[in-house]
Amino acid sequence: MMDIAVLSRLSTPVVARRFASAIDGHQTLWRWIFAGPAALVLALLAMASLPFALPAGRGGVNHLVLPVVLFPVLWTAFVILPVATRNLPRIAALYLGLAFFFLLLIVGAFLR
Amino acid sequence: MSLTAAATKRLVALHGWSATTLAILLYVVMLTGTIVVLDNEITAWSEGRADRTGAFDGPVNRHVERLAAQVPPELHDTVFVRTWTGGDLSVFFGAPRAHPDGGNQLFGRHYVLAPGSGTIHEAGMGFLDDIFSQRPETALSQFLVDLHVRLHVPGRLGLYLTGLLGVAMLVAALTGILIHKHIIRDLFTTERPGGRMVSFRDRHTLAGVWSLPFAILLSFTGAFLSFAVSLGLPVVALVAFGGDQERAFDTVLGGTTMIEDSKPVPTTDLTLLIADARTRAGSDVGAIEIHHYGRADAIIETFHGAAPGALRGSTLEYAGATGAFLGRVDLVGSAPSSGSLLAELMTPLHFGNFGGLASRLVWVALGAAMTYTIISGMQLWLRRRADDPIWRAGEHVLVTVAWGLPLAIVVCAYGFFTGYLFGAPFAWTTNAFLAGCAAVILLAWLFRHIPMARMNEFYATALGIGILLLPLYRLQTGGLSWGEAMVSGGTDVLLIDMVCLTTAAACLTPALRRLRRRGSLAVGE
Structure with a gap:
């Protein structure tokens, strides 16, 4: 019977495996990058893109005010997350996914 | 949240480094923040005079009408009336003009007069911000406030710096929660004697754990206040308003917009309006701003301190030509909403001025505890590295x-x-x-x-x-x-x-x- 780890290895695409091993090979460096510049860039992207995703509310400003209020909290969370987690490739995937989502919101709003 | 030993070790390092790298600046901001909670009291203490009369108790309307007749009509664009040094009344007539430091600011004529007799004590010309920031009795409190808010670094850079300090403190506080497995027990830690390493740790733990909720609250609200105008609004303006910051400000700040009408119409009696505003707000008037004085589209805003039991002060809006009450102005937005409530909570929670002097004294005490937490944390950090000659000089x-x-x-x-x-x-x-x-x-x-x-x-x-x-x-x-x-x-x-x-x-x-x-x-x- 095949081992679960071997099964998951086989089901993971080669690119993803290489990506994960590249990050695991330089854990300290990547942790610095994720908790440092990546955290700031993500928080800025969140603040810039969330006005296009949040509802304006009764006063017509919720979508503008909430991202600004959330900015310090998001930045802090993005700093702590890579330090507290053992699985760095997962953090990399999460940060890339979030960055892609935030950029999509901004580009979508400009194309509209 | 259960953490592995390696993750806890990394979080301890983040907890230490996030505070240590900026420790001196963090200490400056915390200590001055603790002092400037009482900035109004410090100003009154510095002034050395007690206000014997209220500046708005006299015939304000008569004084403003008399002065309005003396200034050119183009300076009627904005009239600002407020209390001044020694209980005098200050009246400013102005219009926007390019400031040498960049951007447009109100420029015009300024008068200081006795609120009862209307005798002019001072008169001059200049930019509104420059005139208001040059009140001699505010020199000490303003110096301390500037040190706290921007570390005397000019422009937005100072605000970025204090915002960064707020985030660093938030990181230190949250990682502090994650690494302390026995927070409730730590609340009742007693310092072990002997000036050993554990004694330093006990001191830091005790001060840190008791001030933890406050540290999170202050660092979050402080970071917001620093970043909101210096970074948040420009970023939002850039993406949502095509870079038009003025339009972004107008949208966020809301308020009533009157249809442009330059027809000359006498502005309503300000003395009567002040009495009405006092009743509606439940507190005294601190200042009045009149847009388009003497025109049909004039708008009057009255600014009030917090009424008894209220969390923050209020702003009321009146039609200038008729004196009709238009409504209360929300800090942001055109109607009360979760966004405006959040933004309104930030200032009283940061300054602790929601419950009068009592709440501010509590804020002073908690601020002092946090200042001590920073110092004791640094002592602990340096004691652990006492064998290293570089860190030994750090002590x-x-x-x-x-x-x-x-x-x-x-x-x-x-x-x-x-x-x-x-x-x-x-x-x-x-x-x-x-x-x-x-x-x-x-x-x-x-x-x-x-x-x-x-x-x-x-x-x-x-x-x-x-x-x-x-x-x-x-x-x-x-x-x-x-x-x-x-x-x-x-x-x-x-x-x-x-x-x-x-x-x-x-x-x-x-x-x-x-x-x-x-x-x-x-x-x-």
């Missing part, structure tokens, strides 16, 4: 900064009172602070071989004597005496003097104890 620097800053602030207060006497309080305040810093650095260098314990006691005694003599110096330079303060209702003078005497007593206690011990030893011999 000397820490003692110098920890005592040097309050000493420089006290020197700065002496400088202010001297400058206030000679008519140049702003220059004296800044120069005295710089001189205080230089003197402390020189002392630290001269006494670099003296043991830390002796230096601590020396600095504490110097600070204690400095603060103890400050109320006396204030009195000698024309300040209000305690008797005058009690008669004229100048409780702020009594409050700050009491704070000075209590702090002085706390600083002088170790030295007095040592003297008493030495005395009893001598008697025993």
Whole structure:
């Protein structure tokens, strides 16, 4: 019977495996990058893109005010997350996914 | 949340490094923040006079009409009426003009007059912000506020810096929660004796755990206040308004927009309007702003302090031509919403001014605990690295900064009172602070071989004597005496003097104890 780890290895695409091993090979460096510049860039992207995703509310400003209020909290969370987690490739995937989502919101709003 | 040993180790490193890299600046912001919670009281204490009459109790309408007839109509664009030094009334007539520092600001004529008789005490021209920031009695409190808000770094850079400090403190506080597995038990830690490493850890844990919720609250609201206008609004304006910051401001700030109508119509009686606004807001008027004075589309805004039981002050809006009440102005947006509520909560939660003096005194106490947490955290950090010669020098620097800053602030207060006497309080305040810093650095260098314990006691005694003599110096330079303060209702003078005497007593206690011990030893011999 095949081992679960071997099964998951086989089901993971080669690119993803290489990506994960590249990050695991330089854990300290990547942790610095994720908790440092990546955290700031993500928080800025969140603040810039969330006005296009949040509802304006009764006063017509919720979508503008909430991202600004959330900015310090998001930045802090993005700093702590890579330090507290053992699985760095997962953090990399999460940060890339979030960055892609935030950029999509901004580009979508400009194309509209 | 259960963490692995490696993750906990990394979080301990993040907790330490996030605070250590910016420790000195964090200490400056925390200590000055603790002091400027009482900035209004410090201004009143500095002024040395108690307001005997309310600036808005006189015939305000008559004064504004008389002055309006003397200024060119183009300066009727914005009229700003507020209280001034010694209870006088300040009236400013102006219109936007390019400021040398960039952007448009109100430029016009400014008058200071007796609220009853209308006798003009001062008249001048200039930009509104420049005039308002040059009130001599605010020199000391403004210096401390600027040090807290932007570390005296000009422009947005100062706000970015303090915002970054807010985030660093938030990281330190949250990682503190994650690494402390027994927070409830830590609340009742007692310091183990002997000045060992564990004693330092106990001290830091105790101060840190008790001030933890406050640390999260203050760092979050502080970071928001620093970043909101300097970074948040420009970023939102860039993406959502095509870079048009003015339109972004108008949308966020809301308020009533009148249809443009330049037809001359006399503005409503301001004296009656003030009485109505006082009743509606439940508190006195602090200032009035009139847009398009003497026109059909005039709008009048009255600004009020917090009414009893209210969390924050209010702004009321009236139609200038008819005097009709238009409504309360939300801090942001055109109607109450979760966004406006959140934004409105930030200021009172950061300044602690929601429950009058009592809440602000609680904020002072918690701010002092947080300031101590930063210092004890640094002591712990340096003790752990005592074997490293580079970090060993750090302990000397820490003692110098920890005592040097309050000493420089006290020197700065002496400088202010001297400058206030000679008519140049702003220059004296800044120069005295710089001189205080230089003197402390020189002392630290001269006494670099003296043991830390002796230096601590020396600095504490110097600070204690400095603060103890400050109320006396204030009195000698024309300040209000305690008797005058009690008669004229100048409780702020009594409050700050009491704070000075209590702090002085706390600083002088170790030295007095040592003297008493030495005395009893001598008697025993």
